[in-house]
Amino acid sequence: MDSRNDSDYKTTPFQSKHLNGDERGGGNYRWIPWGQRPPLSRDVAILQERANKLVKYLLVKDQTKIPIKSSDMLKDVIQEYDEYFPEIIERASYALEKMFRVNLKEIDKQSSLYILISIQESSAGILGTTKDTPKLDLLMVILSVIFMNGNKANEAVIWELLPKLGLHPGVRHSLFGEVRKLITDEFVKQKYLEYKRVPNSRPPEYEFFWGLCSYHETSKMKVLKFACKVQKKDPKDWAVQYREAVEMEVQAAAVAVAEAEARAEIYIACLQIPLMNCSSPSHGAKVHPWNLCPRSNLSRYYQSAEGDIL
Amino acid sequence: MQGSTRRMGVMTDVHRRFLQLLMTHGVLEEWDVQRLQKHCYKVHDRTATVEKLEDFINNINSVLESLYIEIKKGVTEDDGRPIYALVNLATTSISKMASDFAENELDLFRKALELIIDSETGFASSTNILNLVDQLKGKKMRKKEAEHVLQKFVQNKWLIEKEGEFTLHGRAILEMEQYIRETYPDAVKVCTICHSLLIQGQSCETCGIRMHLPCVAKYFQSHSEPRCPHCNDYWPHEIPEVFDPEKEREASISKSNKRSLRSRQH
Numbered sequence: 001m002d003s004r005n006d007s008d009y010k011t012t013p014f015q016s017k018h019l020n021g022d023e024r025g026g027g028n029y030r031w032i033p034w035g036q037r038p039p040l041s042r043d044v045a046i047l048q049e050r051a052n053k054l055v056k057y058l059l060v061k062d063q064t065k066i067p068i069k070s071s072d073m074l075k076d077v078i079q080e081y082d083e084y085f086p087e088i089i090e091r092a093s094y095a096l097e098k099m100f101r102v103n104l105k106e107i108d109k110q111s112s113l114y115i116l117i118s119i120q121e122s123s124a125g126i127l128g129t130t131k132d133t134p135k136l137d138l139l140m141v142i143l144s145v146i147f148m149n150g151n152k153a154n155e156a157v158i159w160e161l162l163p164k165l166g167l168h169p170g171v172r173h174s175l176f177g178e179v180r181k182l183i184t185d186e187f188v189k190q191k192y193l194e195y196k197r198v199p200n201s202r203p204p205e206y207e208f209f210w211g212l213c214s215y216h217e218t219s220k221m222k223v224l225k226f227a228c229k230v231q232k233k234d235p236k237d238w239a240v241q242y243r244e245a246v247e248m249e250v251q252a253a254a255v256a257v258a259e260a261e262a263r264a265e266i267y268i269a270c271l272q273i274p275l276m277n278c279s280s281p282s283h284g285a286k287v288h289p290w291n292l293c294p295r296s297n298l299s300r301y302y303q304s305a306e307g308d309i310l
Numbered sequence: 311m312q313g314s315t316r317r318m319g320v321m322t323d324v325h326r327r328f329l330q331l332l333m334t335h336g337v338l339e340e341w342d343v344q345r346l347q348k349h350c351y352k353v354h355d356r357t358a359t360v361e362k363l364e365d366f367i368n369n370i371n372s373v374l375e376s377l378y379i380e381i382k383k384g385v386t387e388d389d390g391r392p393i394y395a396l397v398n399l400a401t402t403s404i405s406k407m408a409s410d411f412a413e414n415e416l417d418l419f420r421k422a423l424e425l426i427i428d429s430e431t432g433f434a435s436s437t438n439i440l441n442l443v444d445q446l447k448g449k450k451m452r453k454k455e456a457e458h459v460l461q462k463f464v465q466n467k468w469l470i471e472k473e474g475e476f477t478l479h480g481r482a483i484l485e486m487e488q489y490i491r492e493t494y495p496d497a498v499k500v501c502t503i504c505h506s507l508l509i510q511g512q513s514c515e516t517c518g519i520r521m522h523l524p525c526v527a528k529y530f531q532s533h534s535e536p537r538c539p540h541c542n543d544y545w546p547h548e549i550p551e552v553f554d555p556e557k558e559r560e561a562s563i564s565k566s567n568k569r570s571l572r573s574r575q576h
Contacts, residue, residue: 053375057399059333099373100333101326118330130335131465177458 051091053077065190107212134175144227155206220245270308319369323354336467337481340392384484387510388552390524397485413448431537432473432510452533478509518540527552
């Protein structure tokens with residue numbers, strides 16, 4: 001049996017060693033993608049168990065909608081199997097896609113942040129609103145203001161807008177809590193918005209931009225359509241924004257195709273190894289209130305009842 | 311060494327969409343679950359016959375088995391409505407790390423839970439819960455903040471509030487029954503009829519046995535003289551009606567009409 005297998009990923013910073021700890025010296029390692037490595041059922045079982053644990057971890061962590069750091073995943077779930085992080089993450093991605101129709105997406109390669117995104121247009125709204133709907137509605141309004149304003153909005157514009165929606169900074173709202181905190185803190189942590197200081201502004205002024213997650217979860221086209229629906233206009237009436245929106249759609253489609261192809265290659269390898277059958281040791285510790293909630297897809301807004309915000 | 315492959319159901323996009331939507335809502339009543347199922351078929355597979363709900367769900371559960379989660383069916387304690395939620399089967403430390411709530415918020419829930427379990431009625435008053443904020447682990451919490459946290463629990467369907475008192479939502483019971491029975495074995499109450507965890511219910515004044523309201527309804531259905539199944543004394547309480555899904559359907563249709571009107575008033 002060829003014991004010189006080294007599953008090495010070119011992109012990973014991790015060094016991969018063979019699970020059996022067979023460390024023959026020298027640099028004679030052949031690159032064999034893990035999917036084609038002869039499956040040692042014990043090892044595969046362990047990796048799959050970690051992947052299953054990671055799936056649940058991601059689903060629970062995602063409910064806070066704050067992007068998940070890979071360092072947290074390593075610390076909390078993967079632990080001593082950090083060398084197999086890429087493999088475990090691929091298995092978890094596969095399970096997430098096949099069971100829950102969500103994609104595990106790396107939104108920031110530098111800081112290694114991940115989010116879960118629903119794969120297709122969601123049907124949310126079919127059963128009425130959930131607890132997240134009011135916040136997402138508000139976010140949609142803010143995103144549209146930012147976009148229509150040329151992709152950035154001075155904070156004054158937003159603070160002026162809020163009272164028109166019946167929201168007052170400083171006053172605690174039953175659904176939104178303190179609205180200033182929601183917009184400048186919560187939405188920013190969740191990477192739906194960016195709140196940046198205007199360079200050289202004295203006294204300091206701040207501006208709002210779209211956050212990374214907004215780009216992933218909705219699109220300029222959708223936001224444009226939303227704004228036009230509210231204003232009862234045709235999207236093409238806003239020529240500049242329309243062009244921008246179309247361009248973004250084209251780019252997003254190309255990225256989606258590329259990602260899907262990359263996934264398919266890895267998943268074909270996945271299918272050759274029994275995925276679902278691991279006897280997992282029981283994990284001890286106490287149970288806490290726990291609910292699963294996939295990241296709410298902003299596009300859900302469009303499925304829900306008539307735009308009834310403004 | 312090959313593991314035996316258990317026969318597993320097949321998940322299609324219909325099942326996946328269903329699962330995702332169920333997760334979004336946390337807990338759903340049976341009528342909504344049926345609508346959801348039909349909607350998912352409509353989106354992905356118009357020609358297929360809609361599988362019986364029980365089989366549909368068992369199918370999904372067989373796929374989820376490896377994750378130690380499942381869609382569980384329960385019944386609301388107050389009026390016997392069937393509900394469905396996705397619950398965690400394994401007791402795992404992951405929930406501690408990644409929960410929607412901070413450490414002190416979770417501890418507040420735990421304190422409320424203990425008061426509810428110890429109470430005679432299954433309800434804990436807001437005052438009694440708030441008096442415990444000084445004992446919470448983690449960051450110090452003021453009573454005002456604790457009030458908001460309790461409301462958050464209600465919004466997230468972990469607690470139900472009735473006239474300033476709190477009890478467990480059906481979803482919390484579904485999710486945590488095993489944990490509660492293991493953690494508070496002496497304090498928990500159990501229904502004589504169905505042997506499940508009992509938070510709210512009726513009790514016999516003579517011998518003390520307890521029954522869920524829907525269990526009472528079913529057991530004493532068309533009994534002119536309800537008597538305690540244990541000591542045969544007269545059952546002193548009002549016998550509730552058995553839950554009727556047909557009546558519920560009509561009620562929910564008129565409710566959803568009202569809902570769409572209400573939402574326009576923002």
